[in-house]
Amino acid sequence: MERGGFLELRGVASRYGSTQVLADIDLSISKGEFVALLGASGCGKTTLLRLLAGFIGPSAGEVKVRHRDVTHLPPDKRGMALVFQSYALWPHMTVAQNIGYGLKLKGVPRTEIATRVAAMQSLLGLDGLEARKPSALSGGQRQRVALGRALAVDPEILLLDEPLSNLDARIRLTVRHELRALQKRLGITAIHVTHDREEAMVMADRIVILNAGKIAQQGTPEEVYNCPASAFVAAFMGAENVIHLDGVRVGGQFVIAEGAANAVAGVPVLDRPLTSGPVEARFRPEAARLLAEGEIATVGSGITFRGEVAAVSYPGGHWRHVVRIGQTEIMADGTQAFEPGARVAVHVPAEALFLFNAPANEPASTVSRAPSGKVYA
Numbered sequence: 001m002e003r004g005g006f007l008e009l010r011g012v013a014s015r016y017g018s019t020q021v022l023a024d025i026d027l028s029i030s031k032g033e034f035v036a037l038l039g040a041s042g043c044g045k046t047t048l049l050r051l052l053a054g055f056i057g058p059s060a061g062e063v064k065v066r067h068r069d070v071t072h073l074p075p076d077k078r079g080m081a082l083v084f085q086s087y088a089l090w091p092h093m094t095v096a097q098n099i100g101y102g103l104k105l106k107g108v109p110r111t112e113i114a115t116r117v118a119a120m121q122s123l124l125g126l127d128g129l130e131a132r133k134p135s136a137l138s139g140g141q142r143q144r145v146a147l148g149r150a151l152a153v154d155p156e157i158l159l160l161d162e163p164l165s166n167l168d169a170r171i172r173l174t175v176r177h178e179l180r181a182l183q184k185r186l187g188i189t190a191i192h193v194t195h196d197r198e199e200a201m202v203m204a205d206r207i208v209i210l211n212a213g214k215i216a217q218q219g220t221p222e223e224v225y226n227c228p229a230s231a232f233v234a235a236f237m238g239a240e241n242v243i244h245l246d247g248v249r250v251g252g253q254f255v256i257a258e259g260a261a262n263a264v265a266g267v268p269v270l271d272r273p274l275t276s277g278p279v280e281a282r283f284r285p286e287a288a289r290l291l292a293e294g295e296i297a298t299v300g301s302g303i304t305f306r307g308e309v310a311a312v313s314y315p316g317g318h319w320r321h322v323v324r325i326g327q328t329e330i331m332a333d334g335t336q337a338f339e340p341g342a343r344v345a346v347h348v349p350a351e352a353l354f355l356f357n358a359p360a361n362e363p364a365s366t367v368s369r370a371p372s373g374k375v376y377a
């Protein structure tokens with residue numbers, strides 16, 4: 001895959017009336033790349049996709065495809081096709097007519113439409129269903145017809161607006177896999193909007209995380225999962241446990257001060273712009289190791305908190321514990337169950353502990369400050 005330069009967004013902004021929805025969007029997408037736009041509801045994912053498709057114009061910035069400015073081109077002149085969450089199939093048309101719809105609009109001769117439609121049906125495993133109406137298809141089949149209709153016009157760029165979210169969980173896994181395999185096979189560039197983290201992780205070459213209309217971070221699934229650039233990204237990528245700590249930066253180490261529930265601990269700063277003072281420590285429930293309190297000394301680098309089990313449940317595959325550490329409650333998974341009331345140690349390895357300074361512009365009232373080195377909530 002040739003890197004960057006195929007689809008470029010520079011300084012793109014968008015507003016609905018006086019409401020700013022997107023700002024400072026810079027993206028460079030390679031030909032054949034599968035990019036997931038991931039973010040919470042209302043962060044601007046669909047607006048960005050509609051802007052790429054040409055249904056709305058940006059209030060600032062430009063969109064280029066192969067170095068050609070398409071910012072003000074109408075949707076049908078951009079070489080892009082959009083697949084919606086709701087399928088948007090014509091109910092009175094058959095599968096074949098739906099797939100051929102875009103070709104008919106373009107004035108493609110009937111015999112050629114028939115050939116292309118047949119090829120699409122066979123590519124998407126819809127052979128034998130050509131005469132059916134959408135009402136006589138399963139959700140997964142309908143979504144494949146919608147995909148066929150988008151691909152039949154031979155777009156260079158496929159825009160996917162949560163196309164799998166109406167499918168039930170089991171079918172979604174299959175269609176995810178099919179869609180990714182098809183995209184790779186056709187070498188088509190795809191931009192996929194989703195709020196499902198796992199879907200983005202398993203399908204995309206690159207994940208672009210949006211927060212309130214801005215790019216919070218972009219990178220491979222592994223990068224955004226293992227090296228979140230902010231507390232927001234860490235939380236969004238599942239590191240929902242949060243403990244407030246204090247410490248000092250000494251060269252490449254951050255030395256966490258002793259607290260009511262932890263001893264002094266040093267963790268590498270890596271490439272985080274960490275400064276001495278209060279920090280927010282985040283980690284995933286599955287990254288924490290739960291031990292009986294006496295086992296503290298046997299664990300490796302990272303930090304260990306002393307706590308008490310408040311609740312335990314079995315969601316499948318592991319035991320999930322709610323552990324009270326000071327006034328804070330965190331979740332920690334383990335292969336062994338500890339009873340409520342048990343005194344435990346929660347060890348978080350250095351590589352799974354994400355430290356962030358509290359944002360400088362956060363109002364003082366929302367930033368909790370602890371006495372130096374204390375764990376608190």
Ligand SMILES: Nc1ncnc2c1ncn2[C@@H]1O[C@H](COP(=O)(O)OP(=O)(O)OP(=O)(O)O)[C@@H](O)[C@H]1O
Nearest residue numbers: 016019021039040041042043044045046047048195
């Ligand atoms: N036509 C519109 N007029 C005014 N505001 C709008 C319009 N469409 C969207 N918005 C607002 O713009 C913001 C971004 O909406 P958008 O649909 O892009 O979010 P999203 O990330 O796709 O959300 P979801 O995951 O819920 O679909 C939201 O606050 C939304 O209320």
